[in-house]
Amino acid sequence: MTAHPVDVVSTAPYDAAVGLSATARALYDQGWMPGTSGNVSVRSGADAVLITASGLGKGRLTSTDTVLVRADTGAPVRPGSPKPSAETCIHLAVYRAFPTVGAVVHAHPPYATALASRRSRAGGGAVRFTDLELIKGMGRSYLDSIEIPLFANWREVPRIAAEVDDHFARPATDPAPALLIAHHGATTWGADLAEASDRLECLEALCQLALLIGD
Template identity: 55%
Template sequence: MTRPAVDDGERARAGSELAAVSRALYERGWMPGTAGNLSVRLPGGAALITASGRDKGDMTAADMVVVRADTGQEAAPGPLRASAETTIHSAIYRTTDAGAVVHVHSPYATAVACRTGHRTRLTSLRIERLELLKGLGLADPARTEVPVFPNWPEVPRIAADVADHLAATPHAPPALLITDHGITTWGHDLAQARNRLECLESICRLLLLTGSVPPAQGKEG
């Protein structure tokens, strides 16, 4: 398989941007410890993603791994391993025109994912009327349904679910939740993906404050 060629200057620029956003999200408590992962699509079929096992508050441009955008396969052997959830990023790149993907464990979205998700089947979070929906770039900013995926132990299985869902619903919102896990958003660049993350995290906070999220139900069956 041909490895994507990556310009060193482009890699350094993208790596610095990823590191800066990672540190900012860590400071907000959304990427505690080594949790969470960020990536950007690069020219030539590649993507740059945060390395596995690195403290998100201390990341630098050197803490990134080049992978194939469509498969998540690492472009070349090296001392760092790509994030364990790289296949979810590649599922999004493969089925959308996203230029960047953000996955974090922000508290309100994670709490909503715990309440609305199911261990073995896809569910959804219906959101209506809230002004912040306009920040998601929806065709209809009055309402949307954010998918909530089962948190399978095998990450490629989650990625396959995500790819199937996005391929079948091309007008789905640029966001998803994973049961008991966290939130993922994407956009044409890292700034837009982060803005959408902030909007959806705020929406989840409002839903919890207003009692608009039903109490957690049994997740088996």
């Protein structure tokens, strides 16, 4: 079946590229995107996603280091574009699952990664937080509990994305705006880059607290 063309005129505003590169540099400065690791994306119209390019140091990222990709396939919209992030398929899985999500951030914050690894070595299962004030930063009341799904770090990234697709296809009352990948890192999302980034900060703090408390 022939894919429908993407409107490249209206789906990649310059300010979105500026926002992506600025967010990536800020996360690099926090130590959560060391070297070339990590990626950030925003939804760009109904049919496309703007994402950071692959293999570039996030501390040096500029607005030209982004790629507009098709939301259905992850293929670059424009010929000759840089290679998109290797984890593009995970971002697309989130956008498919949550039509109101406008931005996704994937990074390697140390406490979140450590807690995900510890949980994986203990047999896996979602990471659950209760009674902590910062749960509010994930869009919940601090009186609530929140569960962050944990996925295996398969060498084949599309396999991770497929498991993310399967997980969020299951009925859930109010799924958390985040996921963890064992021995790898964390992914958060929100209405925009600011919300997605704030949720990453809150998730990292929750994971640090869990490790300090011994949960």
